[in-house]
Amino acid sequence: MSKKREDQGTNLLYKLIGEARGYDDVIVMGRGDPDFDTPAHIVAAAKEAMIHHHADYSPPAGLPALREAIAERVKRVNNIDVDPASEVVVTNGGQEALFLMVLATVGAGDEMIVPEPNYTTYADSLDFAGATKVEVQTWPQEDFRADPALVRAAVTERTRALLLVSPNNPCASVISPGDMRELLDIAIERDLMILSDEIYDLFVYDDFAHTSPAALPGGKERTLTLNALSKSYSMTGWRLGWITGPADLMARVTELKAATTGGASVISQYAGIAALTGPQEPVEMMAAAYRRRRRLVLDALDEMGMKYGLPQGGQFVFADIAFTGLDSAEVAQRMLTEQHVLAYPGSAFSKDRKDYLRMTFLQPEDKLIEGLERMKVAMQGIMAGR
Ligand SMILES: Cc1ncc(COP(=O)(O)O)c(C=O)c1O
Numbered sequence: 122m123s124k125k126r127e128d129q130g131t132n133l134l135y136k137l138i139g140e141a142r143g144y145d146d147v148i149v150m151g152r153g154d155p156d157f158d159t160p161a162h163i164v165a166a167a168k169e170a171m172i173h174h175h176a177d178y179s180p181p182a183g184l185p186a187l188r189e190a191i192a193e194r195v196k197r198v199n200n201i202d203v204d205p206a207s208e209v210v211v212t213n214g215g216q217e218a219l220f221l222m223v224l225a226t227v228g229a230g231d232e233m234i235v236p237e238p239n240y241t242t243y244a245d246s247l248d249f250a251g252a253t254k255v256e257v258q259t260w261p262q263e264d265f266r267a268d269p270a271l272v273r274a275a276v277t278e279r280t281r282a283l284l285l286v287s288p289n290n291p292c293a294s295v296i297s298p299g300d301m302r303e304l305l306d307i308a309i310e311r312d313l314m315i316l317s318d319e320i321y322d323l324f325v326y327d328d329f330a331h332t333s334p335a336a337l338p339g340g341k342e343r344t345l346t347l348n349a350l351s352k353s354y355s356m357t358g359w360r361l362g363w364i365t366g367p368a369d370l371m372a373r374v375t376e377l378k379a380a381t382t383g384g385a386s387v388i389s390q391y392a393g394i395a396a397l398t399g400p401q402e403p404v405e406m407m408a409a410a411y412r413r414r415r416r417l418v419l420d421a422l423d424e425m426g427m428k429y430g431l432p433q434g435g436q437f438v439f440a441d442i443a444f445t446g447l448d449s450a451e452v453a454q455r456m457l458t459e460q461h462v463l464a465y466p467g468s469a470f471s472k473d474r475k476d477y478l479r480m481t482f483l484q485p486e487d488k489l490i491e492g493l494e495r496m497k498v499a500m501q502g503i504m505a506g507r
Pocket of ligand 1: 153213215217318320361362
């Protein structure tokens, strides 16, 4: 493993998670796994599939019934029209979807523009593809808005695609409909693809609204859209996601899928059909809980006098810890070792955000309150020079 990979991004996070596992009383305010159980009717569908021996290989693109359920979902939620037979591929979670999308669109020497900060494995995926990640900075004063003017200025002859995530991980910004239109216009003018990561599309707060570029006029033919059941149905370990996009590119994605992991687990796919076609109340219940917890976390940070970019969507808050004078990796390490509370260092998401911590709302309210209290004690210790 290279020194770079050992210390940064994904590997830094895995190191902290490893240490956290050693503490019985740890409060995990960093990790992205929802704390809710997978809804019972979804688990029942998986059991049913196992008992009836629906355990053969799946077609590489996924079971037709699941692809149909996905096509129906993206029409209903995102207003994207796709043909289930040729424009949907089921993946092993959002992670594989991301990797396949990157491999299908860029190669050595190509550039992809990505607003910073962003999800840790974007850099890893682009690295493996031999492509360059061109970063466009966003600012806390603007709640981490991806400014289309800066994106436009970053386009070169080598640019092949824009990689957009809205709602964003880690900084929870949402791309407005107007900005999304402008970003798509840039893609049309410069003949670029858009890779759109919409894994948090069901979690948007206040008056903010989710926009799918593939739903806008001129968007569908140049957009690959990623989504997954991981966050919305509390199914992170089931490893189920999807990509939708134009048929020619999806044929390429299907080839890559067949050559790497083949079709996703059929047991999980039967569960996925139940998730997408069954009752949606559990999703609404979880979304309502995240709304309450977000308020609770923001109120506690306000009370501590900490600054943050307003979380417009997603399941995170990206909080400013510049006042400590320490690197976020050190602050996260001290919070974990001294107070057994795990938050993720901003440096794992962007080299320019060493003064931020990412916290998630994925704990019951009593644990969140306790975690925030411990965080306050850790911060007081740091400020007192202890
Ligand atoms: C923005 C974003 N994209 C993709 C993924 C990967 O999703 P999955 O857990 O389904 O592999 C995550 C996971 O946290 C994420 O935050």
